[in-house]
Amino acid sequence: MAAIAELRTLVQPTTLAHERVLPVLPPLDAVLPHDGLALGSTIRVDECTSLSLALVAAASQAGSWVAAVGTADIGWAAAADLGLDLGRVLVVPRVGSAEWAGVVAALVDSVSVVMVRPGRPVGERDARRLSARARERGTVLLLDAAARSWPIEPDVVIEAVGSWSGLGEGHGRLRERRLDVSISGRRAAARRRSVELWLPAADGTMRPTSPMSQPFPLGPAG
Amino acid sequence: MSVRTLAVWCRDWPVVALDAPVGEPVAVVRANRVVATSASARVAGVSVGLRRREAQRRCPEVRVVERDEDREARVFERIAAALGDITPRLEAVVPGRCAFPTRGPSRYFGGDEALAGRVGALVGGLLAERDGCGVGIADGGFAATLAAGRSLQRAGSPPVVVAAGQSGAFVAPFPVGVLSDPGPLPAEMVGVLGRLGLRHLGDLAAIPRADLLGRFGRDGTLAHHLANGDDEGPGRLADPPADLDQVAELDPPAERVEQVAFVAKALADRLVGELGGRGLACTHLVVRIETTSHDGDGVVERCWRDDGALSATAIAQRVRWQLDGWLSRPARARGGAARRIVLHPEQVVTAKGHQHGFWGGRSAEDERARRGVARVQGILGADAVLVPERRGGRGPREQVRLVPVDAAGSVVEPAVAHAPWPGRVPRPHPGSVWPDPIPVELTDVGGETVGVSGRGVLSGHPAKLSIDRRCRLEVVGWAGPWIVEERWWDPTGSRRRARLQVQVADGAAYLVALEAGGWWLEAGYD
Numbered sequence: 001m002a003a004i005a006e007l008r009t010l011v012q013p014t015t016l017a018h019e020r021v022l023p024v025l026p027p028l029d030a031v032l033p034h035d036g037l038a039l040g041s042t043i044r045v046d047e048c049t050s051l052s053l054a055l056v057a058a059a060s061q062a063g064s065w066v067a068a069v070g071t072a073d074i075g076w077a078a079a080a081d082l083g084l085d086l087g088r089v090l091v092v093p094r095v096g097s098a099e100w101a102g103v104v105a106a107l108v109d110s111v112s113v114v115m116v117r118p119g120r121p122v123g124e125r126d127a128r129r130l131s132a133r134a135r136e137r138g139t140v141l142l143l144d145a146a147a148r149s150w151p152i153e154p155d156v157v158i159e160a161v162g163s164w165s166g167l168g169e170g171h172g173r174l175r176e177r178r179l180d181v182s183i184s185g186r187r188a189a190a191r192r193r194s195v196e197l198w199l200p201a202a203d204g205t206m207r208p209t210s211p212m213s214q215p216f217p218l219g220p221a222g
Numbered sequence: 223m224s225v226r227t228l229a230v231w232c233r234d235w236p237v238v239a240l241d242a243p244v245g246e247p248v249a250v251v252r253a254n255r256v257v258a259t260s261a262s263a264r265v266a267g268v269s270v271g272l273r274r275r276e277a278q279r280r281c282p283e284v285r286v287v288e289r290d291e292d293r294e295a296r297v298f299e300r301i302a303a304a305l306g307d308i309t310p311r312l313e314a315v316v317p318g319r320c321a322f323p324t325r326g327p328s329r330y331f332g333g334d335e336a337l338a339g340r341v342g343a344l345v346g347g348l349l350a351e352r353d354g355c356g357v358g359i360a361d362g363g364f365a366a367t368l369a370a371g372r373s374l375q376r377a378g379s380p381p382v383v384v385a386a387g388q389s390g391a392f393v394a395p396f397p398v399g400v401l402s403d404p405g406p407l408p409a410e411m412v413g414v415l416g417r418l419g420l421r422h423l424g425d426l427a428a429i430p431r432a433d434l435l436g437r438f439g440r441d442g443t444l445a446h447h448l449a450n451g452d453d454e455g456p457g458r459l460a461d462p463p464a465d466l467d468q469v470a471e472l473d474p475p476a477e478r479v480e481q482v483a484f485v486a487k488a489l490a491d492r493l494v495g496e497l498g499g500r501g502l503a504c505t506h507l508v509v510r511i512e513t514t515s516h517d518g519d520g521v522v523e524r525c526w527r528d529d530g531a532l533s534a535t536a537i538a539q540r541v542r543w544q545l546d547g548w549l550s551r552p553a554r555a556r557g558g559a560a561r562r563i564v565l566h567p568e569q570v571v572t573a574k575g576h577q578h579g580f581w582g583g584r585s586a587e588d589e590r591a592r593r594g595v596a597r598v599q600g601i602l603g604a605d606a607v608l609v610p611e612r613r614g615g616r617g618p619r620e621q622v623r624l625v626p627v628d629a630a631g632s633v634v635e636p637a638v639a640h641a642p643w644p645g646r647v648p649r650p651h652p653g654s655v656w657p658d659p660i661p662v663e664l665t666d667v668g669g670e671t672v673g674v675s676g677r678g679v680l681s682g683h684p685a686k687l688s689i690d691r692r693c694r695l696e697v698v699g700w701a702g703p704w705i706v707e708e709r710w711w712d713p714t715g716s717r718r719r720a721r722l723q724v725q726v727a728d729g730a731a732y733l734v735a736l737e738a739g740g741w742w743l744e745a746g747y748d
Contacts, residue, residue, distance in 0.1 A: 049748050050653035065591040075745060076610035076622035078651035090591065091608045091624055092598060093657070103598050110594025112587070164747065167699035167725045169683065173648050174701070174723050174731050174747055200650035 022059035022112060022140060025083060027208040029058075031181070031195045033156065033188035037113070039138035042131045042154040050078055050199055051160050051181065052144045054206045056113050057083035059140075064088065064112035069104055070095055071117045071144065081204030101126045108133050113140045124151040156185035162199070176202050178209060224362030224452045225323045226386065228338065230345055231356045231370035231404075232301070234258050235318025236289055239297040244350050249277045252289040294318065301345055308341060319370075319404065321363050334359045338381030346379070353379040360384035365393050365451040367404050389451025394424030401445055411441055423449040468493045468565040475514050475559035482511070482560050483542045490537035493565050504567040509541050512562040537565065539593070543600030595627055616646040616706055617721070618655045618733065618745045645706045647721060652733055652745035659742035663688040664697075664724070664734060674720040674736050678705045687724055687732070689743065695726035703736070723747075 021036030072093035166175025236258035247263035266281035294317035358369025434442030608624035666682030702722035
């Protein structure tokens with residue numbers, strides 16, 4: 001077995017850093033560094049659950065497992081509409097503070113994306129240890145959290161401001177939300193980028209607000 | 223295809239093993255209940271399952287003996303040794319019963335009938351009563367055991383030989399109870415079969431196997447195989463030889479996981495080596511860690527199962543996880559160190575090899591995730607890891623439920639999940655759904671709580687949503703109410719609710735519901 005594992009690493013084509021990413025649904029992919037979720041990176045999404053779910057949907061479709069820790073209140077119906085494969089989701093809804101770091105570490109070792117919502121501020125030592133572990137294992141650590149609960153700076157920070165439409169004074173229904181997403185962070189994400197999208201659109205999926213906001217390939221005219 | 227098997231069944235083995243004089247009434251008891259009786263005690267009315275006191279009342283001269291399984295096994299060794307002259311492949315099932323494949327011996331002795339007669343005479347000769355042993359031949363060990371039992375019931379215990387290919391028809395009229403005794407299945411499951419109206423093995427065999435698998439899991443499949451007179455089924459399930467247990471004493475007792483894990487790795491290597499030498503692989507492993515702690519019995523025990531057989535590393539890892547779970551309790555609560563580790567393979571199968579995807583494809587990802595699940599379960603308990611499953615429902619909380627990972631896939635009904643559900647909350651679905659709704663206040667411009675009339679009309683325009691005293695949000699838009707009356711025919715389960723979507727000044731939107739006179743925050747569109 002060990003020999004095969006070694007052989008496997010030898011014959012695999014060399015991967016460049018930007019190839020080591022998990023796919024992300026358009027149009028979010030275009031604004032993320034390396035066009036996806038870089039393996040081993042720590043990403044913080046500031047209190048927008050559906051954006052967190054939209055980020056991991058494509059990876060889950062491609063066969064990656066997603067674990068969610070401390071998230072008893074995720075709307076999984078919305079997640080399924082966004083394209084998440086519910087068959088590859090593990091949820092640990094409630095964890096005591098004593099076991100929290102151990103559980104997250106165990107999941108970082110074993111699934112591709114760990115969504116974490118710390119109920120209380122995480123100690124700096126735990127935070128550093130977990131993000132180092134994620135980097136080493138190539139696991140994406142997705143912090144669905146407020147800035148104050150994670151003491152160290154993540155690789156990518158995603159903020160969003162949205163406004164709903166469709167609801168009147170006693171008529172209509174929530175139809176869609178226009179979400180202004182801006183992405184910043186360190187290194188490759190240092191340049192602030194932003195995109196506008198419908199999240200969720202009327203059918204529960206994610207769409208660009210206009211076709212023009214999506215980057216189109218430059219080719220010979222005509 | 224089942225292996226043609228000969229089974230030997232000695233009547234009342236716990237009694238016979240005592241070497242009591244023929245005719246003496248004897249009752250063997252365990253935990254104050256009679257587990258076996260001699261023929262004369264039976265005649266006097268002493269039956270299996272009676273309390274000791276009741277047995278003595280019915281037959282005052284009965285000799286009551288505490289059960290001694292070691293002695294039973296020791297005495298049975300005599301018979302096993304004698305059968306060793308006939309076959310090299312004897313499988314002792316339990317003391318008093320054994321079986322072996324007939325292929326070679328049958329040809330040598332001139333057919334099944336001749337072989338059965340010879341075995342009957344040989345074993346009968348060793349026993350005090352010549353007709354004290356039944357011999358049966360059939361396809362598969364289970365059918366052969368039933369044939370041996372049938373042989374015991376007949377006068378003089380003539381061997382019962384079931385013709386090749388007829389095992390299914392032979393076992394069909396037996397009651398389902400034989401699946402747990404002498405069969406290998408849990409008695410609770412067999413009880414359920416009986417309550418479902420399945421009285422005979424034939425009834426069970428008529429059910430599609432997939433349905434049994436869906437209802438009872440692997441045990442269901444095994445039951446179906448047995449009811450068809452076929453016991454190959456999902457791998458040959460045999461009680462592993464007891465000498466496979468691996469034990470390590472830790473002296474001085476180990477307080478750190480690393481120390482124990484180090485010993486456990488060596489133990490696991492030895493266990494896998496032993497199993498490999500016999501061509502077996504372990505699917506159910508009991509890891510038992512005895513500790514110096516005085517609270518409870520000081521034993522941490524857990525059964526680990528794995529469909530792809532457990533490797534040495536996997537076993538060592540599981541010991542470690544189990545210990546992690548124990549050590550992560552506060553030191554005062556656990557109060558002790560590990561002093562002894564026992565690895566007990568509870569179920570083994572013939573090793574067939576377990577192949578991973580060569581390129582580290584999908585199966586490796588799933589395997590890794592499964593290991594993660596086992597590890598988290600080791601820390602938090604088996605019910606801590608959940609998976610979302612689609613169910614039908616109107617509200618966001620009912621549409622997808624979280625179920626323990628071990629129970630996943632057992633109850634989902636996709637047809638219901640995609641049924642129309644009139645009155646359901648329209649798409650898009652909310653991103654956050656609170657498992658326990660939060661009480662809120664929804665008031666109109668005058669500060670009065672908004673009500674909903676029986677005809678579905680709001681008493682006023684919602685103006686303020688107060689989640690708690692500090693958080694009062696101005697309502698800028700709303701829609702509804704959507705009245706849902708569910709299970710009105712059920713006096714305890716009926717619910718009447720009015721749902722409202724509200725949008726507040728800072729752009730957020732919520733789903734609130736009026737139920738039992740109060741407003742509840744059900745979900746947030748974030």
